[in-house]
Amino acid sequence: MTGSTTAAVPGSANTGALASFRDLLAAEWIKFWSLRSTTWTLVMSGVAILAFNGYAAYGDYANLEGFSAAARADFTRYAMSDAFTPSSFLALMLALGALGVNVVVGEYSTGLIRSTFTAVPARGAVMAAKLVVVTAVSSSYGLVVIGGSFFATQAILDRKDVGLSITDPGVAERVLASVLMAPLAPLVAMAVGVLLRHSIATISVFVVAYLLVPISLSGQTYATAVLGHLTPYRAWMRIADIEFGSQPHPWPVSGAWTVCAVWAIVAVILTVVVVKRRDH
Amino acid sequence: MIEVKQLTKRYGETTAVDDLSFTVRPGRVTGFLGPNGAGKTTTLSLLVGLSRPTRGTATIDGVPFDTHPRGLRYVGALLDARDVHGGRTGHDHLTALARSNGLGCNRVRQVLEEVGLADVAARRVGTYSLGMKQRLGIAAALLGDPPVLLFDEPLNGLDPEGVRWVRGLFHRKAHEGRTVLVSSHLMSEMEHTAIDLVVVGRGRLIAAETLVEFAARGRMPSVTVRTPDPTALSAALAEAGAKVTTQADGALAVQQMSARDIGDLALARFIPLHELSPQVPSLEEAFMKMTGGSVEYRAGRRQ
Ligand SMILES: Nc1ncnc2c1ncn2[C@@H]1O[C@H](COP(=O)(O)OP(=O)(O)OP(=O)(O)O)[C@@H](O)[C@H]1O
Ligand SMILES: [Mg+2]
Numbered sequence: 148m149t150g151s152t153t154a155a156v157p158g159s160a161n162t163g164a165l166a167s168f169r170d171l172l173a174a175e176w177i178k179f180w181s182l183r184s185t186t187w188t189l190v191m192s193g194v195a196i197l198a199f200n201g202y203a204a205y206g207d208y209a210n211l212e213g214f215s216a217a218a219r220a221d222f223t224r225y226a227m228s229d230a231f232t233p234s235s236f237l238a239l240m241l242a243l244g245a246l247g248v249n250v251v252v253g254e255y256s257t258g259l260i261r262s263t264f265t266a267v268p269a270r271g272a273v274m275a276a277k278l279v280v281v282t283a284v285s286s287s288y289g290l291v292v293i294g295g296s297f298f299a300t301q302a303i304l305d306r307k308d309v310g311l312s313i314t315d316p317g318v319a320e321r322v323l324a325s326v327l328m329a330p331l332a333p334l335v336a337m338a339v340g341v342l343l344r345h346s347i348a349t350i351s352v353f354v355v356a357y358l359l360v361p362i363s364l365s366g367q368t369y370a371t372a373v374l375g376h377l378t379p380y381r382a383w384m385r386i387a388d389i390e391f392g393s394q395p396h397p398w399p400v401s402g403a404w405t406v407c408a409v410w411a412i413v414a415v416i417l418t419v420v421v422v423k424r425r426d427h
Numbered sequence: 428m429i430e431v432k433q434l435t436k437r438y439g440e441t442t443a444v445d446d447l448s449f450t451v452r453p454g455r456v457t458g459f460l461g462p463n464g465a466g467k468t469t470t471l472s473l474l475v476g477l478s479r480p481t482r483g484t485a486t487i488d489g490v491p492f493d494t495h496p497r498g499l500r501y502v503g504a505l506l507d508a509r510d511v512h513g514g515r516t517g518h519d520h521l522t523a524l525a526r527s528n529g530l531g532c533n534r535v536r537q538v539l540e541e542v543g544l545a546d547v548a549a550r551r552v553g554t555y556s557l558g559m560k561q562r563l564g565i566a567a568a569l570l571g572d573p574p575v576l577l578f579d580e581p582l583n584g585l586d587p588e589g590v591r592w593v594r595g596l597f598h599r600k601a602h603e604g605r606t607v608l609v610s611s612h613l614m615s616e617m618e619h620t621a622i623d624l625v626v627v628g629r630g631r632l633i634a635a636e637t638l639v640e641f642a643a644r645g646r647m648p649s650v651t652v653r654t655p656d657p658t659a660l661s662a663a664l665a666e667a668g669a670k671v672t673t674q675a676d677g678a679l680a681v682q683q684m685s686a687r688d689i690g691d692l693a694l695a696r697f698i699p700l701h702e703l704s705p706q707v708p709s710l711e712e713a714f715m716k717m718t719g720g721s722v723e724y725r726a727g728r729r730q
Contacts (some may be wrong), residue, residue: 174527181519258510265475268493425479
């Protein structure tokens with residue numbers, strides 16, 4: 148080859164693996180933010196979640212006198228539930244799940260994935276970079292939106308002295324579980340996206356597996372209770388301790404953490420491995 | 428240098444590429460030619476590691492392309508101009524690709540200038556015409572200033588001005604010593620583009636030779652001759668060993684004898700000539716003749 152090409156290759160030999168992975172992160176970061184829908188989705192869902200929870204907290208604050216004595220004694224559970232209501236879980240899951248789907252299926256459905264993998268034949272590294280970017284963004288989002296929601300709702304409740312403090316025993320762990328629901332949803336969505344590569348199919352499977360199944364599984368019979376325990380939604384409710392009604396088949400918080408961890412790990416492995424062994 | 432050896436790719440029952448072997452040399456534009464469904468796109472995606480061969484090997488400069496963790500500095504490929512996300516601007520698309528390979532923003536600016544998209548780089552790709560997307564794909568292929576360039580049907584959607592520009596670009600890149608492989612299903616597109624040809628049909632190699640050699644297969648070179656006395660000339664030519672056929676308009680088509688010899692012969696016999704024109708063999712004809720038996724989707728044929 149002529150000298151001109153060699154000259155245009157600046158020190159490719161001594162670029163470390165870490166430096167070149169940082170390049171992939173930067174590329175995925177650009178791709179992530181250069182779609183208009185990204186910012187839009189994050190802002191809208193963040194506002195919606197804060198509004199849902201603020202509204203729930205305000206309702207409990209206004210009706211506090213209507214609570215039974217037993218309920219008042221166990222108010223921590225209501226306060227936690229106001230901090231992150233199941234309907235805001237739904238909003239979070241849909242918004243961040245959609246972002247996760249977008250990052251993966253947006254490349255497959257447009258054919259961009261072929262341009263990407265021709266530029267970067269190390270496919271696993273591409274997917275790893277996507278995972279890191281999505282996890283970083285969604286974790287920050289979780290800290291701001293879910294963390295913010297906790298402080299805002301408890302401030303409302305505290306006007307009647309029933310708000311929780313993050314330093315109260317056990318509260319930090321419960322808030323942490325809520326915050327971590329933010330990165331978990333898009334990780335799972337990305338894995339489903341890599342497997343299905345089609346947006347409608349991916350969103351459907353994700354919503355069914357992540358939300359409809361756990362909601363519809365009854366906790367009353369042993370088999371459905373155990374199946375329910377295998378889902379992140381139920382695990383989150385268990386750790387945040389916001390399961391209302393009788394729970395005939397109790398399970399430990401550590402089990403709930405394990406379930407979340409396994410979902411995250413399996414999602415990451417699937418996302419990185421599946422792309423390596425496939426024609427594009 | 429591209430080396431394809433006994434390459435086979437099957438999709439279930441379909442054999443897209445069948446025991447294909449050829450070499451593409453640097454320093455000249457090579458046309459990769461075949462009718463629809465011949466396996467051109469499949470071969471190119473095997474070359475860049477997007478799919479895995481069922482058998483055989485495809486190497487670029489001695490190694491399979493996917494042994495490089497980052498590819499843009501080794502091979503620039505445009506497989507399908509639509510392989511972009513319509514929601515991003517052309518500039519963002521190229522910047523992300525460049526960044527993934529550790530290339531700077533000035534490379535993005537340079538290639539945008541080179542393909543003439545600088546003015547629309549801030550627009551979303553979804554608003555680009557097919558021709559503009561082709562240019563964007565070419566820009567992406569040029570980003571890493573690679574020694575090997577692969578283009579799948581790059582002339583699709585380009586206007587005559589664009590076609591001329593692309594041909595010029597291919598020639599320039601080849602002249603700089605690069606390997607340039609350009610696929611097409613139209614012989615006419617190759618006529619002013621390629622020096623070498625790799626012709627495939629139904630996944631099999633039909634020819635790998637220079638365009639000039641390939642063209643010569645189409646039809647024996649012939650010379651069209653007009654004269655007021657065709658009978659005398661025909662007899663004289665036949666006597667001298669040429670093959671003469673009379674055409675509908677009265678002209679003679681002479682094969683196996685050069686225009687010069689025909690002219691000399693006519694002068695020697697005092698037969699006046701009104702026209703003496705060598706016919707350049709038609710590439711299109713050669714292509715049809717060579718691939719006729721291997722057309723995958725012939726019009727009117729039942730599948
Ligand atoms: N992913 C796939 N699954 C099944 N069959 C495939 C796949 N990709 C290609 N084929 C088949 O392989 C054959 C070769 O296709 P290919 O796209 O390589 O042809 P081509 O020469 O590029 O044609 P064209 O000029 O139309 O672009 C065709 O019969 C096609 O149907
Ligand atoms: Mg093709």
